[in-house]
Amino acid sequence: MDLRLYDTLTKEKRVFAPIDADNVRLYVCGPTVYDFAHIGNARPVIVFDVLFRMLRYIYGPDQVTYVRNITDVDDKINDRALRDFPGLPLNEAIRKVTEATANQFQADVDALGCLPPTHQPRATDFVLPRPDGKTDMVTLIQQLIARGHAYEAGGEVLFDTQSMADYGALSGRKLEEQQAGARVAVDAHKKHPTDFVLWKQSSAEEPGWESPWGRGRPGWHIECSAMAAAYLGETFDIHGGGLDLIFPHHENEIAQSRCAHGTHAMANYWMHNGFLQVEGEKMSKSTGNFVTIRELLNDWPGEVLRLNMLKTHYHSPIDWTVKGLEESAKTLDDWYWVAADSKGGHPANKVIEALSDDLNTPQMIAVLHGLRNNAAAGDEKERGKFAASLRMLGFLSESAADWAARKQQASGIDAAKIDGLIADRTAARANKDFKESDRIRDELAALGVTIKDSKDGTTWEIAR
């Protein structure tokens, strides 16, 4: 059975052929560790965990190398360190922020049933040349300068986008089109407005490394080019991340890697997950419409969050709702009960077939429902396949008894209470008691719930 994957660069679904079937290589951009990850950040982690599991199934568990980096140098991290640890020297404060956040992230994604990647390099370990000779950022930047793809200006080292004939191919943005509307005053030292920073100077209050261009720190994009090359080589199989990374991040990773190594490709397949949304808007830190993985794990088992994520194909937007979570929780309660700790069996072919079609997880779930029905009707072979499929996908990590016991303990979001409050509010509005209806709306907001009124009534969603 061929695995077919959609490639953002060629805009087509193609049969996946690894460069080396004995070492299939996958890179996914990881978190910037300054704060709790939100459930939107969990989407690429879960989606690419499913891909990792599929690749391990097809090529063998020791035949796949998965690298997911940790971005531990970033101005947001500096700001957070200064805010939270004003008394400490900056480096120490930064270490406190990044270590605590990285540990939290690890615990969160473990709870979501994600396997640890093969390597999780930290950017700060790849700034300067390394004793083990693995690719580092300073050496990559030197190579880019030597090959005529980068230049020093205004205290920075910049990538010269005009030096690359097909810059912009991933995002489909042409250089000429980007000239218009550029902020000329801010970018006066750049040869072209799309030129981006490889290295910038640090003030005494900012983290910095001694480099051929003075004390400074790397730009964001160069770190992934360095860590990918360090573990996966100059050209590898699959590079992934969220849609928002296509431009500028992945576009610039491609430019740096190809121009530094003189290659035709950084990765042979580029995969991007769609956004997780709340009320039609991308969940993000900056807009404030986010709920952290940690908060959700207080109310729901990690496997419920995982299943809820996989109900939508990775390419499409997901609307994250309490209703969806409730349905996913019900499904899993039933699946645990029907699988009943069945041990034997291999994953069902039809599950593999669904995933082979560009990770068609909605189709996969439909297949699981069919297996479940056959198992519930007493077909032991199907029960074995059902349980083995679920385990391969990162479910059934607990015994059926533990699952049932946990369910009783966990309270979850109290949907009945929220429905009751909404009924009270509807009644208050019918009585034109707007003071009371506003009070109830505020109470719902405090519970982390937003409501939407329409002619068909009032609906609600989590919006913390």
Ligand code: AMP
């Ligand atoms: P960030 O910490 O913002 O760099 O994001 C880390 C990863 O999460 C990247 O792969 C982003 O594309 C992804 N991401 C961030 N927000 C969302 C969202 N609302 N839905 C899906 N993926 C997201």
Ligand code: ZN
């Ligand atoms: Zn990256």
